[in-house]
Amino acid sequence: MRDVDEREMLFRRLSAALGRHGSPGGTPSSPAGPTPPPGKESGRISRFAEALTAVGGVVLSGTPEEALPVLGEALRAEGVSALFFPQDDAGAREVAEALIPFGPFTLTTGEEVRGGNPASTAGFRTADAGIAETGTVVESSNRGGTLLPGLLSDVHVALLPSHSVVERMDEAFALYAEDPPRNISLISGPSKTADIEQTLTVGAHGPRKIIVLLV
Amino acid sequence: MQPTAHLFPRNAQKALADKTLQAALGRATGRFLHHRAEAVAAFPGFGEARERASEIKRQTLAQLDHHLGRFIEEASRRGAVVHVARDAAQAREIAARVAKEEGVTLAVKSKSMASEEISFNVALQEAGIEVVESDLGEYIIQLAGEAPSHIIAPAVHKTREEISRLFERKLGEPPTDSIPALVAMARRHLRAKFLGAGMGVSGANFLVADTGSVVLVTNEGNGRMGTVLPRVHLAVAGIEKVIPRMSDLPTFLRLLPRSASGQPLSSYVSVLTGTRREGDAEGPEKMHILLLDCGRSAILEGKYREVLKCIRCGACLNSCPVYQSVGGHAYGWVYSGPIGAVLTPLLVGLPEAAPLPDASTLCGACGEVCPVKIPLPDFLLELRADMRSQGLKTPGEIAGMKGYAGVMKRAGLLEALERVAGLLAQFFTKGKPVEGLPYPFSGWTERRDFPAAAAQPFRKLWKTRRGVQG
Ligand code: SF4
Numbered sequence: 158m159r160d161v162d163e164r165e166m167l168f169r170r171l172s173a174a175l176g177r178h179g180s181p182g183g184t185p186s187s188p189a190g191p192t193p194p195p196g197k198e199s200g201r202i203s204r205f206a207e208a209l210t211a212v213g214g215v216v217l218s219g220t221p222e223e224a225l226p227v228l229g230e231a232l233r234a235e236g237v238s239a240l241f242f243p244q245d246d247a248g249a250r251e252v253a254e255a256l257i258p259f260g261p262f263t264l265t266t267g268e269e270v271r272g273g274n275p276a277s278t279a280g281f282r283t284a285d286a287g288i289a290e291t292g293t294v295v296e297s298s299n300r301g302g303t304l305l306p307g308l309l310s311d312v313h314v315a316l317l318p319s320h321s322v323v324e325r326m327d328e329a330f331a332l333y334a335e336d337p338p339r340n341i342s343l344i345s346g347p348s349k350t351a352d353i354e355q356t357l358t359v360g361a362h363g364p365r366k367i368i369v370l371l372v
Numbered sequence: 373m374q375p376t377a378h379l380f381p382r383n384a385q386k387a388l389a390d391k392t393l394q395a396a397l398g399r400a401t402g403r404f405l406h407h408r409a410e411a412v413a414a415f416p417g418f419g420e421a422r423e424r425a426s427e428i429k430r431q432t433l434a435q436l437d438h439h440l441g442r443f444i445e446e447a448s449r450r451g452a453v454v455h456v457a458r459d460a461a462q463a464r465e466i467a468a469r470v471a472k473e474e475g476v477t478l479a480v481k482s483k484s485m486a487s488e489e490i491s492f493n494v495a496l497q498e499a500g501i502e503v504v505e506s507d508l509g510e511y512i513i514q515l516a517g518e519a520p521s522h523i524i525a526p527a528v529h530k531t532r533e534e535i536s537r538l539f540e541r542k543l544g545e546p547p548t549d550s551i552p553a554l555v556a557m558a559r560r561h562l563r564a565k566f567l568g569a570g571m572g573v574s575g576a577n578f579l580v581a582d583t584g585s586v587v588l589v590t591n592e593g594n595g596r597m598g599t600v601l602p603r604v605h606l607a608v609a610g611i612e613k614v615i616p617r618m619s620d621l622p623t624f625l626r627l628l629p630r631s632a633s634g635q636p637l638s639s640y641v642s643v644l645t646g647t648r649r650e651g652d653a654e655g656p657e658k659m660h661i662l663l664l665d666c667g668r669s670a671i672l673e674g675k676y677r678e679v680l681k682c683i684r685c686g687a688c689l690n691s692c693p694v695y696q697s698v699g700g701h702a703y704g705w706v707y708s709g710p711i712g713a714v715l716t717p718l719l720v721g722l723p724e725a726a727p728l729p730d731a732s733t734l735c736g737a738c739g740e741v742c743p744v745k746i747p748l749p750d751f752l753l754e755l756r757a758d759m760r761s762q763g764l765k766t767p768g769e770i771a772g773m774k775g776y777a778g779v780m781k782r783a784g785l786l787e788a789l790e791r792v793a794g795l796l797a798q799f800f801t802k803g804k805p806v807e808g809l810p811y812p813f814s815g816w817t818e819r820r821d822f823p824a825a826a827a828q829p830f831r832k833l834w835k836t837r838r839g840v841q842g
Contacts, residue, residue: 163456164444167611167665171437174673208636243653267653271601273567291637303653304600308593326622330643334618337583339648339655340600343641348593350555351633352509352527353535355400358555361508362562363593363640 201289202371205322208292209369212346213359218371221255228252228314228368229259232279235312235366239265239276243303248316249281252370267305280306280364284315287322287369288329291345294369295329298340307344313364315344316372373491373519377704377716377725384698384731393529397699400528404690407634408741415636421626426745428620429681436672439581439614440663446584450646452659457490459666464495467606470660471501474604476570480562482588482595483507483526484575485684486664487608488706489719492573503573504565506594508558515542519701529699562594572598572656576609577683578624579661582617585645586661589628589638596642605644605656610664612672612680618643624683627743631685667719676751679714681744688738688748694731703728710738710748717755726764729755 206216215231217224232240240262242249256262263276270278282303286295294315296307307313323329326343333341348363359365376383387393412418432439444454455470457463467490471479479496481487481503493503493514505514509526513519515538516530527535535554539545545557566572574595578587586607588595599605615624621643629635648655671680689695689709700708705716705725713732717725729752732738738748 163458163462164454166458167456167663167669168437168441170665170669171440171611171672174669175434175437177437212635212639271567273564293637298649298652298655301649301651301653304596305654308596308600326625327619330618330621333643334583337585337618337643337645339645339652341643341645342596343637343643344639345635345637345641346639348591349639350508350592352507352512352592353530353551353554354532355396355403355528356551358552360552360559361555361592361594362506362559362566362597 201322201324202319205287205289205292206369206371208289209294209346209367210292212292213349213366214292214346215366215368216371217368221252224370225252225255226259228370229256231366231368232256232262232312232314233260235279236277237262237279237312239263239274239278240281241265241267241270241278241310242281242306243267245301246281246283248283248372249306249314252314252316253279253281267303267309270309271305278310279312279314280308280310281314281316282306284317284369285321286329286332287317288324288326288343289322290325291343293326293329293343293345294367295332296342296344297333297338299333299338302338304340304342307342307367308363310364311360312366312368313344314368314370316370319371373488373706375705375716375720375724377720377728378723379704380702380727380731383702383704387698387702390529392531393699394697396528396531397696401690401696404633404686408631408687408690409634411630411634411636415626415630417626418630421623422743422745425623425627425683425743426681428615428623429744430678432614432616433612433672433677433680436611436614439616440611442581442616443579443584443614444663446582447586447646447659447661448584450584452584452646452661455660455662457662457664457666460490463490463608463662463664463666464492466662467492467608468495468499468501470604470606470662471496471571472499474571474658476501476604478502478504478565478569479571479573479606480504480506480565480569480594480598480602481510481573482575482590482598483510484573484608485706486575486610487573489666490608490664492608504562504569506562506566506592506598507590508555508592508594511558511562512538515539529701566597566601569598569602571604571606572602573606573608574599576607576613577628578621579609579614580616580618580621580643581614583645585618585643587621588642588644589625589640590642591633591635591639593640596640599642599644599656600654603656604658604660606660606662607644608662608664610666611668612682628683628685631683631687631741631743671718675754676714676718678746679711679718679751681746682711682715683744684711685743687741687743691737691741693733693735693737698731703731710752711746714746714748714751714755722755722759722762722764726759729759 240253242253284294284296347359347365348361349359350361351357455466496503505511512527536547576586577589629638647659688711692709695709703712707715713728732752736749
C-alpha cells in the first residue's frame, strides 16, 4: 500500500519537475533509427572468431574428428576432470560423451555442481546465437534453457551453430524483443578481474576459459 | 553513506602523501585512459554512438515520467515487485523489510553505486542479515572495512601484500604473493556464499522501459551468479537509469565498456526480465526492484538535468588531473572525480560538499571523454557560481579575486608587480612553488601551492619571441 502511495508521489514530483500540468506526456518522441553496422557484411564467421579470440576466447571448427582431440587436449590442459551439460541438450550431450575417451573425464550434472561438487568442470551447452561485432556468445533461459554450464564451470564449451551467428548486437536482442525470457546472457570472453594491482586474472567467479565449437 | 565531502582539502592532502596510492593511481588512470583511447580509435562508430546515446538520454529525461511509468508497468507485468523510495532512509527501510519478509539471512551483492548512496549494507546488517560484497575489489575493501576508491576499480589503492595479509587474518588463508592464488581464494569463499545466499542484490546499468528489464554489465560474472542462483533478486537503481527500448541497448553497450576499460564489450551482459518463468531450469522466484529518487527529481527540475545522463563509466575520473592526484576517497562520498564534483553537491547539498566544484582545473578533459556528452566543465563553473551566490566562498578568496581583477585591468601596475614578484621568487624560492602565502592570501595556499612567479613575465616573453619570429 505504502509503495503505491510513494509511487504516486514520485510521479507527482516528476511531473512538477518536467513542468507538466495534469497527467504525464503522450507518446515519447523516438530518437534516430538503428546505428548502421560497423564493419563489412561478408565474412561474419571469421569476424566472430577474430573478435572472440582477441579477448581470450578459443574458437574451434572443422569435423568432429578434427575438433574432438583438440578440445580434449584443451580441457586436460585446464585440469578439467568432470563434464556436464543440460539434460535436454542433445548436441551438448553428444559432444561431451564423445570426449570421454580423450579424458580422464567423468560426467556430472548442473545440479551436482550447484550442490557444491568440487571437481574442476567443463560445462557444455548449445548457444542461442553468436554476435560477430563483439565476438559474443548469447545464451538465455528461453524455453527453459539452463545457464549453469556457462556460469558454474571452470571451462565453458559453447556449441554454436554457424547459421545463428548474426552481425550485430541489435539483431541478437531482436530475437527476444517480443517476449524476453528471464535471463539473456551475453558472454564475451572469460570471467576476469583486474581488481588486484590491476593485473588481469581470469576465473574470478565464472569460467576462466570459453571455447566455442562451431557446428 | 555519510558524506565527508566538506573535508576535501584535508582528505586530498592525506591522499597526496600516500605513496602506494599515488603509484597505483598513476598506473590505473594511465592504463584506463590508454585503453579507452585505443578502443575509441579502433571503433569508427564511436562518435555516432555517442551522439545517439546522448540524444536518447536527453529525450528520455525530458519524458522521464512516461518512460519510468512504462518500466514499472512492464516489470510488474512480468512478476517483479517495484518499490519506490523518496530518500535514503526510506530506501533502507524498504530494503530491510523486503529481506526480512523474504526470510533472507544471507545476501550476496554485486557492485552498485546506488546502494552505496543509501548505505544499503548497514540497513540489512541492522536487520540482522549478512551482506557479502561479491565484486572482488568490493569484497577486499569490505573485509578491510574501507570505502571504494574508484568506480570500476574499488581496491586500486591496495597492494597484493596487504590483500594477502587481509585474507590471512579474515579468511584463514595461507600467505601468498601470487595474484591468481589470491583470486582463487576469493572465488572459493564467494562461491560458497553464492550457493548459500537467499537473496542476490544487484544494481542496474540500465532499466529498459519497453520490457521492464534490468541490465547488468560485469567482467567478473558476479552479477550473473547473484541473479541466477539465489531465490530472490533485488535490484537497486536510480530512476534516471531508464532507457526507452531494448533496441536502444546496443548503442549504450558500444559506449560503456569502451569508455570504462577500453573493451569492445565486457565479459558479461545480463538482461534480466521479471521472475523465472514456468518450466525454467533456474532463476529467482521473486524479483524486487527498488527505485531511488534520493534527490534526482530535484535535479531533473533544474539546470543540471543533463548530469542524470551519466552511465557511470568512470572515463571522466581517469581523465581528470585532480582525480589522478588525489583518488576517490578524497571526494568524501560515493561518487568521485568530475562526476562526483558535480553530482555530490546536487545530491547531498552544496553546503555539505562546497569544496568539490573547486576540485577541478577546468582543463575540459572530462567533457571531452564523456560518452553521453554531459557538459561537466560548464556544470563545474555553474556550481562555483552557485556557491558564490550562496556565500560559500571564504571572504579572503573573494577579496583576492577582486584585487586580482583590479590589477589585471591596469597594465602598468601589473607589470611593476610582476617584476617585483619575479625577483622575489628567484630570490626566496628558486622558482619552486610557494607553499605558504601571508594572510589574506593564505586562504589560497592552505589548499594549494601557489606557483612561483616566472623570472620573465609572459607578456614580456610574448613580445620578445614574437619579435624574433616576426
Ligand atoms: S559523467 Fe560521463 S564520463 Fe563521467 S562517469 Fe558519467 S558517463 Fe562516464
